[in-house]
Amino acid sequence: MTFDVLAQQLINGLVLGSFYALVALGYTMIYGIIRLWNLAHGDLFMLGGFAGFYVFSALSSSGLGESWLLLPIMMLTALVAVGLLSVVIDRIAYRPLRNAPPLAPLLSALGVSIFLQNGALLAFGARPKTMASPFPGFQIPLGGAVLNGSHVVIVVSALLLMLGLHLFVTYTTMGKAMRATAQDREMAMLMGINIDHVIAVTFFIGAGLGAASGVMVGAYYGVINYSMGFLNGLRAFTSAILGGIGSIPGAMLGGMLIGLLESFSTALLPSGSAWKDVIVFAVLIGFLILRPQGIFGTRTRI
Amino acid sequence: VSRIMKTVRWLPGFVALLTLVAACAPAAAPPPPTAPAAPAAPGATSAPAAGASPAAAQPAASPAAAAQASPAAKPAAASPGKPIKVGFAGGISGDAAKVGQDVQTAVQLAVEQANAKGDTLPGQKLELVTLDDKNDPREGVSVANRLVADADVVAVVGHVFSGISVAAQPVYRDAKMAMITAVSTSPKVTEQGSNNVFRTVGRDEQQVVIATEAIAKKWPNPKIAILHDKQTFGQGIAELARDSFGKKGWAIDTFEGITAGEKDFTPLLTKIKAQNPDILYWGGLSTEGGLIAKQMKQLGLNAQFFSNDGIWDTTFIEIAGPAAEGALMTIGPSLEDLPSAKDFAEAYKKRFNAEPTGYAVYGYDATNVIVDAIKRAGKADRDAVRAAVASTKGFAGASGPVSFDQKGDRVERYYVLSTVKSGKFATVKE
Numbered sequence: 001m002t003f004d005v006l007a008q009q010l011i012n013g014l015v016l017g018s019f020y021a022l023v024a025l026g027y028t029m030i031y032g033i034i035r036l037w038n039l040a041h042g043d044l045f046m047l048g049g050f051a052g053f054y055v056f057s058a059l060s061s062s063g064l065g066e067s068w069l070l071l072p073i074m075m076l077t078a079l080v081a082v083g084l085l086s087v088v089i090d091r092i093a094y095r096p097l098r099n100a101p102p103l104a105p106l107l108s109a110l111g112v113s114i115f116l117q118n119g120a121l122l123a124f125g126a127r128p129k130t131m132a133s134p135f136p137g138f139q140i141p142l143g144g145a146v147l148n149g150s151h152v153v154i155v156v157s158a159l160l161l162m163l164g165l166h167l168f169v170t171y172t173t174m175g176k177a178m179r180a181t182a183q184d185r186e187m188a189m190l191m192g193i194n195i196d197h198v199i200a201v202t203f204f205i206g207a208g209l210g211a212a213s214g215v216m217v218g219a220y221y222g223v224i225n226y227s228m229g230f231l232n233g234l235r236a237f238t239s240a241i242l243g244g245i246g247s248i249p250g251a252m253l254g255g256m257l258i259g260l261l262e263s264f265s266t267a268l269l270p271s272g273s274a275w276k277d278v279i280v281f282a283v284l285i286g287f288l289i290l291r292p293q294g295i296f297g298t299r300t301r302i
Numbered sequence: 303v304s305r306i307m308k309t310v311r312w313l314p315g316f317v318a319l320l321t322l323v324a325a326c327a328p329a330a331a332p333p334p335p336t337a338p339a340a341p342a343a344p345g346a347t348s349a350p351a352a353g354a355s356p357a358a359a360q361p362a363a364s365p366a367a368a369a370q371a372s373p374a375a376k377p378a379a380a381s382p383g384k385p386i387k388v389g390f391a392g393g394i395s396g397d398a399a400k401v402g403q404d405v406q407t408a409v410q411l412a413v414e415q416a417n418a419k420g421d422t423l424p425g426q427k428l429e430l431v432t433l434d435d436k437n438d439p440r441e442g443v444s445v446a447n448r449l450v451a452d453a454d455v456v457a458v459v460g461h462v463f464s465g466i467s468v469a470a471q472p473v474y475r476d477a478k479m480a481m482i483t484a485v486s487t488s489p490k491v492t493e494q495g496s497n498n499v500f501r502t503v504g505r506d507e508q509q510v511v512i513a514t515e516a517i518a519k520k521w522p523n524p525k526i527a528i529l530h531d532k533q534t535f536g537q538g539i540a541e542l543a544r545d546s547f548g549k550k551g552w553a554i555d556t557f558e559g560i561t562a563g564e565k566d567f568t569p570l571l572t573k574i575k576a577q578n579p580d581i582l583y584w585g586g587l588s589t590e591g592g593l594i595a596k597q598m599k600q601l602g603l604n605a606q607f608f609s610n611d612g613i614w615d616t617t618f619i620e621i622a623g624p625a626a627e628g629a630l631m632t633i634g635p636s637l638e639d640l641p642s643a644k645d646f647a648e649a650y651k652k653r654f655n656a657e658p659t660g661y662a663v664y665g666y667d668a669t670n671v672i673v674d675a676i677k678r679a680g681k682a683d684r685d686a687v688r689a690a691v692a693s694t695k696g697f698a699g700a701s702g703p704v705s706f707d708q709k710g711d712r713v714e715r716y717y718v719l720s721t722v723k724s725g726k727f728a729t730v731k732e
Contacts, residue, residue: 002576004576005573005575005576008568008572008575009569012566012568012569012572013569015566015568016566126395126396126397126399127617128397128589128617128620128621130623132623144602146600146601217565221565221593221596222596223565223589223592223593223621225397227397227563228565230563231561231563231564262569263568263569266569266570266573267572267573271557271558272558272569272570272573273558273559273560273561273567273570274532274559274561276569277561
């Protein structure tokens with residue numbers, strides 16, 4: 001493998017990894033705080049893509065069409081809109097089941113996922129929506145490899161969002177309350193933390209980050225369809241487990257690892273693109289056998 | 303007691319889930335968004351193509367239409383007033399819904415025209431039964447069973463993609479019912495040993511021959527990369543292309559499958575770029591095809607994008623954008639190049655306020671072959687209609703004459719080398 005190809009596969013993998021990592025954060029945060037595998041998370045990612053698309057269509061005809069502000073506005077709108085939707089979903093579908101056996105909210109999440117996917121099919125139609133690239137058009141010369149504005153913007157925004165989340169969780173009172181709730185919900189409640197409020201904020205941030213990823217995926221590939229949440233959600237969930245479910249740095253690292261693993265297994269193996277999922281899941285299984293808690297996870301106490 | 307309490311606490315979850323599922327069930331088959339005039343309701347749609355259609359207003363047709371207007375008043379001898387049902391089965395929702403919607407609207411037009419002209423058995427109207435299989439083989443089989451269970455359905459136009467057509471055809475075979483597909487081109491469709499399967503489109507071997515000829519003309523000794531989507535149609539045609547190119551002695555460095563539904567093919571395309579092929583041949587459908595063409599351009603992979611009628615859907619051009627320009631593919635001829643399609647194109651435009659695209663004309667011909675067969679059979683009997691369809695020779699279709707061979711394949715060769723020019727599919731003129 002020449003340097004050009006190596007550099008290009010690194011870029012491909014990091015871009016993929018950024019998408020997975022942002023979605024994985026939502027899975028891991030929600031699992032960490034209420035032990036729920038939020039099956040509807042991939043569909044919230046998809047709704048983020050649509051929100052970005054409609055903001056793009058509305059603004060691209062106005063003066064903002066060429067501005068660098070377009071993408072941040074798309075991401076912010078999608079983040080807030082989908083975040084709020086996620087809070088509503090939690091209120092309706094998960095909160096009434098807070099003390100039910102764990103399978104009940106899981107089934108409820110499955111229902112929400114089906115509901116969102118079919119709702120999107122009805123509302124937005126079956127044909128994929130297509131959009132032009134809102135990314136800056138510059139190219140960075142890197143030998144034979146292509147590194148352009150979209151790659152830089154995607155990786156940098158993902159890193160900034162993850163850094164922001166890390167600072168929020170580590171240094172704010174709400175972040176402290178989230179960590180306390182994740183450690184021991186009853187004890188946190190006894191300390192006067194408003195659990196429902198903390199959980200709502202978690203749902204808001206988790207879904208918002210997923211929606212931001214949806215906007216970037218839609219803008220980068222130029223295709224948004226109602227079923228795009230499934231495959232991405234699956235890979236992101238794998239990332240969250242690999243990194244250690246419940247651990248925020250773990251989700252970031254897991255996402256990047258899965259992205260790189262996909263790109264390099266495609267590159268290095270003959271017929272690699274057909275085998276890459278096998279490789280990814282083989283690594284996951286191997287990891288779960290040797291280190292069940294994932295890279296950064298801690299063993300759950302019983 | 304605690305065990306009972308536990309069960310009771312489960313209930314809200316189950317109820318919530320059941321409600322959601324119930325809410326989603328009717329939502330599963332939305333009306334085709336591209337056909338505003340199509341009165342397609344969720345689930346099974348009986349569209350009694352009555353005199354409301356503009357076609358009914360055609361002067362030449364009106365006396366016949368008037369005679370048919372009150373069939374109940376003058377019952378015919380055979381089965382008075384009972385409609386003869388023709389089925390349409392195919393994906394009109396889901397990912398590649400546009401392809402099926404094109405066909406469904408054309409089928410509807412053909413049925414409406416036949417009724418307006420009184421082009422059926424005396425005293426009986428045709429009725430279209432549209433069932434959506436979402437381009438899913440399991441749904442396809444279930445839809446086929448529903449059509450077969452309705453004793454009034456005599457023949458079916460469907461299904462859309464080859465994998466679904468192959469899965470559903472035994473159901474029709476056992477019911478001795480003709481199925482004419484207007485889209486499925488995989489050899490497997492007519493190689494199942496049944497006598498009830500026909501198609502108004504070509505076979506993939508034919509388009510691979512044309513692709514090979516076109517490549518040989520322009521590239522003396524090309525290096526080729528072949529990608530496919532691991533589906534019946536996509537992998538099938540990719541293998542045919544590999545065999546055909548291989549016989550010419552051309553170097554095929556890559557033959558790889560991708561996963562349909564994915565969006566990122568850059569790792570694979572980066573690998574292919576390092577091999578510097580002259581041509582990238584794609585066996586699959588329009589969404590992934592469009593993404594591949596687009597990402598090739600982004601990565602600076604300058605091979606010629608070459609595909610087939612799998613990407614014959616404006617979705618390909620929308621997704622690939624400027625990268626679609628100059629792409630080559632083997633598809634049916636443009637309607638402008640078919641003098642026989644002029645009346646169809648005008649009637650379609652008038653009825654649906656949109657240009658007929660993709661496989662519409664083949665759906666129209668498939669329906670008219672059935673209409674013709676019903677008349678020749680002289681009775682609304684499945685096996686008689688099937689036999690009449692099988693004996694179709696030189697039927698004057700909108701896409702040209704239609705004849706079927708022993709297997710049910712269309713005898714006339716129809717593929718032409720085409721490209722994308724200014725955002726439209728256009729035949730390559732020598």
